[in-house]
Amino acid sequence: MSTRHSRAAEAYLKDDAVASRHDQTFFAVRQKRDRMAAALPEWEDLREAASQIKKHTATHLADYLERFERNATRNGVSVHWAEDADEYNRIVADILAAHNVRKVVKSKSMLTEECHLNENLERQGITVVETDLGERILQMMKLAPSHIVMPALHVHREDIGACFRRLIPDFDEIARSYDRPHDDPNDPTFLTYVARMHLRQQFAEADAGMTGANFGIAETGDIVVCTNEGNADMSTSLPRLHIVSMGIEKLIPDYASMGVFQRFVARSGTGQETTVYTSHFRGPRPGGEMHIVLVDNGRSDILGDPEHWQTLKCMRCGACMNTCPVYRRSAGYSYTYFIPGPIGINLGMLRDCHLYHDNLSACSLCCSCDNVCPVKVDLSSQIYRWRQQLDDLGHASRMKRLMSKGMAALFNRPKLYTATLRFAPLINVLPSALVSNRLNPWTYGHTMLKFPRKSFHEQWKQLKNEEKK
Amino acid sequence: MxxxxxxxxxxxxxxxxxxxxxxxxxxxxxxxxxxxxxxxxxxxxxxxxxxxxxxxxxxxxxxxxxxxxxxxxxxxxxxxxxxxxxxxxxxxxxxxxxxxxxxxxxxxxxxxLHVTSLPVRFPHKVSVHNSCHGVRELGLSSPSERNVPRYNKIIDLLRLVKGIEVCEPERPDECCGFGGMFAVEEQAVSARMGLDKVRRHIATGAEYVTGPDSSCLMHMQGVAQKQGLDIKFIHVAEILTSGL
The missing domain is CATH 3.40.50 (Rossmann fold)
Structure with missing residues (x-):
């Protein structure tokens, strides 16, 4: 009885030091978030307001999208609509081709990961440079993100240093220009300096800048991008062409709503009062062009799904991952979908339930995620509901089905149940080799259970008799 | 009644x-x-x-x-x-x-019942195990994730017991990793969560781990025994009737 997640997690946990550090690092982020939450007396009201705003927008999405398009167009932005990933990739490629773009700098966007934009552009000979430091490191190391907000937190600085030395052509020149004393060749401040110098050159050379969108504001047609490194601003201030990729669920009605989210998105996700940069883009810079591609890619189907529409409220803050005891102990690569943790389990199932069902095992149903989620997505209930569908989808674990059927057969027959209880202690006298073996998954992490001589059922009559006396 | x-x-x-x-x-x-x-x-x-x-x-x-x-x-x-x-x-x-x-x-x-006194005595240090569904479905204590006034009904009751010393582990309501069939399907993660939890209970210096849910206690006890860790497990009901 195992899944791809459980097997990968078992392998991951073999390195105790790495696993402990991962758990501690992300729990520390959860604790920072807790301190932020405790400092705002209106925290729970904010969660409710944010949840209601998202629900309101989702249930009036068509109206708000049209309003957004109208306002953005009025601001001089070209708005495009993409029904799926293919259409999205085509639209971006066409815009880039029309401008003879050879190099694109881009800030972090989960949507581009979802649609495999980078691979598509690179196939067409366009160089794509990620400018979020974590994403850039992963791109150079040819690794996938392990977390949606802190994608490279699992990579060690020694490996980052080695990668920079190997892949940044003018590494030595940049290193020579660094004037702060440091003994460690992989000193974090030094490596960050190297990355900054390397990225500056990329910004200067790029023909186009791409950003995601944390929010789209229907009332004004603005898009809002939150970063900690200012890389969205750099990506859009040097190249004259700016392309925004935005999932249609990122829309909110107005700036009053934005005030709610701005107050606690960063607090939820990373435990910061706010991201270092919150950049508002309203139109193209003088002499430039700005395009917004609105992407559906399955979102309107989710909207029509009464059991799972709430995933559309998600803002990708990562709080559910940080608190998830299973994510913290199994890390991003144990999941088969590119977004891990509670929200990723659900988004993966919505993307392709035949491909990503292995992640459903990665939940003890502790419900912590439900309580940290700033927009109150019912994450654990959705996982529970997906599990109910696994048998019909043809992906139920045979062992779990067998165990469930066996238990049900017993529990539906009280007499048989009582009789079984009477004989259960027999298991205690079996040789331990018979019960503690490979076939008994309980004994992997536990000693075998000991059955008492008499069950409560058997003691009950005695208790009643005692009282009569 | x-x-x-x-x-x-x-x-x-x-x-x-x-x-x-x-x-x-x-x-x-x-x-x-x-x-x-x-x-x-x-x-x-x-x-x-x-x-x-x-x-x-x-x-x-x-x-x-x-x-x-x-x-x-x-x-x-x-x-x-x-x-x-x-x-x-x-x-x-x-x-x-x-x-x-x-x-x-x-x-x-x-x-x-609003019980305010119990004629029982349990002169031991206990570490309280706040089970997930007790915390987040029944509201036995305030979930650590939420900005709500802090309370803990289990501790309120245990404080009625004479001679007892009550404490909570670090990460007081993190899951112990039982989760029913989760414990056998995700055995490695489950065992690791259990071990982490048991160690935090032990770090309080308590003799006993106590809680309102024997399934969590069963899981942690199995993990502790397998790892040779020395701490005892007891259900809240047993403490509240100790010496009755």
């Missing part, structure tokens, strides 16, 4: 002393307690494993057996939570009277 005592299947089979303590405690408080003998399981193991359809007949049976009582009391937080939070959904369109009056022993003592 007539109480229906629900002793969940695994408590019945593995921890009968928890059922006995619960019964003695409720009787010592002068309550009329009955134990419907045809009871078995609430259906949670099947539901969490993805076989709710197999849990439905059990929910129906549960309701028939327990509907006549004023309260149904169970010494197991997650079973009480499954009945109260999931049975109404399982039995949608059918009679479902028992679910709304099913309580975990701790909340029954704390919220219904």
């Amino acid at each position: 007539k109480i229906g005592l629900f002793v969940p299947c695994y408590v019945d089979a593995l921890y009968p002393e928890v059922g006995v303590s619960t019964w003695r405690l409720l009787r010592s408080l002068g309550l009329d307690v009955d134990y419907p003998e045809r009871q078995t399981c609430c259906g949670q193991p099947m539901g969490n494993a993805g076989f709710e359809r197999l849990a439905r007949p059990l929910a129906r049976r549960f309701d028939q057996l327990f509907a006549p009582y004023d309260y149904v009391v169970a010494p197991s937080a997650s079973c009480a939570a499954y009945v109260r939070c999931f049975h109404p959904d399982l039995l949608r369109g059918e009679a479902c009277e028992a679910a709304g009056k099913t309580l975990d022993l701790v909340e029954f003592l704390h919220d219904v």
